[in-house]
């Protein structure tokens with residue numbers, strides 16, 4: 001477990017509330033505090049503020065992390081008004097073997113959202129990250145299929161998952177990370193079907209037909225600023241928007257575009273001289289909004305330098321600034337539906353799960369490993385106020 005170096009009072013609050021969360025003792029000075037505090041954070045604030053702003057504030061959620069850790073579920077269920085499957089609808093989880101679908105993890109997240117009256121989003125149906133093959137997102141049996149077999153499988157996968165969560169999930173990441181850093185299509189398992197972007201159009205078409213009202217998203221990383229990559233993403237999104245498909249809504253035929261929105265992952269850096277350029281991000285986001293698309297920050301986290309799991313107060317403060325900037329950016333645009341953080345406690349983060357990928361960085365989330373409030377949490381809250 002990592003531990004962040006944070007200011008004294010925050011550590012104290014964290015310690016008090018871990019015991020409260022463990023249900024041994026409720027150490028709350030007043031009923032006012034008792035209402036809003038869970039495991040060290042004034043959790044109600046984020047959710048309430050987001051609702052007042054007409055946005056959703058969400059987190060990636062993984063049901064197994066709640067086992068033996070009541071704070072994980074308590075904070076996720078109270079502080080956020082949206083949850084997204086962290087792994088539940090990824091190909092290797094949902095379609096682990098030939099002809100076999102496994103919805104247990106995604107169902108658990110759907111049920112968690114229902115219980116907590118939260119928006120529910122599913123992520124990410126068609127994805128094959130070439131630089132992270134160790135994650136095994138596309139199982140071997142799929143890679144071994146003929147291109148025609150893969151074409152059929154893609155259609156079945158998208159249709160099965162979207163149909164299952166129709167009426168429950170508001171939003172789905174249909175295609176994730178189709179581009180490389182220079183804006184060329186990744187020549188991955190899915191691209192190989194037609195050796196073109198045809199697989200993307202097919203996936204969106206299948207999703208739209210499976211549930212005409214679910215919001216369909218294209219998602220990408222490192223595209224927050226104007227670049228060859230974000231320009232390629234915009235071009236693709238525009239072409240998806242220009243194509244329509246006839247669907248039935250309330251028994252009536254309606255033509256809908258293939259896409260509703262674009263998600264910017266927003267895996268940010270927060271160290272010295274690593275602050276994002278707000279003007280550039282604003283210009284970029286505006287051109288997507290002007291194309292008639294909804295936008296969302298879908299996987300916000302801000303990794304900072306760490307040594308043996310510890311980060312300096314200066315870096316933690318800078319991290320807070322980045323969280324505030326990013327959340328504020330979304331607030332500027334009515335078409336920005338909200339922000340999802342990719343994990344909310346430093347106890348559970350994909351950044352530190354893969355130390356080789358982000359060597360020397362960590363503590364990327366809004367709460368510390370003991371669920372204590374960090375400047376990052378305050379940054380999000382300030383931006384929503």
Ligand code: XIL
Nearest residue numbers: 086087123124135176221265299350
């Ligand atoms: C990560 C999850 O957090 C991990 O648990 C999983 O093993 C691999 O994927 N971009 C994405 C997310 O779109 O789906 C990734 O999530 C992080 C990078």
